[in-house]
Amino acid sequence: MTTLDTLHTAADSLKTAVASKTQDTGWIMHHILDSRELDFPPFGVIHLPEIHLFGIDLSITKHLVFIWLAVILMSFILIRAAKSYKKSRIPRGFNNVLEVLIVFVRDEIAAPTIGKGFERFLPYLLTVFFFILTANFIGLVPYSSTSTSNISVTASLALISFAVIQIGGMMKNGIFGYFRGLIPHGIPAWLLPIMIIVELLGLFTKPFALAVRLFANMTAGHIVIMALLGLIFILRTYFVVPVSISFALFIYLLEILVALIQAYIFTMLSSLFIGMAVHQEH
């Protein structure tokens, strides 16, 4: 009886602790999490439409809106850049920056990691690089939301990357040859069952790591900024304001770097995995 009582009290205190924690972290999570509305305090809230099709909840969410914003923005910029190349060979202004990034993806990411025949993967790599970059940068704009800090979005990107890796490997080596090539040569027969499991696991851990890395990096920076600003309200003193603001600003600048680095890493690792799938003689 006494143990039951203590357990009940323990559960109650846990519940209250969780409840109080909810109140404290709610505003941080509100910034991080996806939602069904766009809120622009103090101006108001836009409620997004809910769609249910074929038993799946296909509602438009906040992150989806910012994905579309990123898509529209990058399409506009890149198509304009493509048109400017028709006019003259020499890039002008912002197109120089785009060209540096495109040439970087082509010569520093795709060409060394994939090697021969890297051109056919360039559209995917360039799109994923610019998409993550644009989404990350949009996440840094006030009132916006970082769509790449949503595990569903990064998982989707990783799924596409997984598909590109597998299809690329199969197109080069044939479906049967691709799966046979996954297992290293010269492995004793009794090791085969283990190796098959290990290699198949390896196939899925790669995109899993891609998804979690991008998600965690983009989430962490925002949580740190929020936590630093939250310090003001937790300590209830104005003296912490300069510290909080300067540290938050520092993290914000770091986020700009992280936005670039994460786009680079996702593209680089995708390219590396494509290279490994296409050229299996390792």
Next chain:
Amino acid sequence: MLLSKLIAIIALSGSEAGGGSPLDVNPGLILWTIVTFILLMVILKKAAWKPILNSLSERELFIKESLEKAEKARIDAEKLIQDNKSAMVKAEKEAQHIIEQTREYSEKLKSQMLDESKAQSAKMIEDAKSEIERKNQEAFVKLKNQVAEIAVDAAEKIIRSNLDKEKQVGIINKYLDELQKN
């Protein structure tokens, strides 16, 4: 049983906590993202990546070709300079040769002319000498005739004055003969 109840309480409180966790997976959003991304990739591949990458590689090819052309032009120019230099050396040699030849020729011409003039002058001297000789001879003959005439005239005068003309002529002739013999 207690444990299961506790787990249930914790799980319940956990799900109550945020009304969502960052790790919640939303299948609808995954579907939307994949569809959006694939559409984006297809559109950008047609509208952006192909033209941009094509013009980039075209430009790289153009730059590479231009550099190669410049290098070739440089080599050609160098070759041309080398050719010019060797041609100049050759021309100089030729000129030297021509000067040498001309000098030799002029030397030859000079000596020839000198010889010729010498010969001519010698001939002229010879001619003059023979002319002088001839004239001398002529003058001598004339003188002889004149002398004879003068002598005859003188003799005539003497004879006329001496009357004994015939004797006188005979003496003179005798004298003249003697003179001629000398």
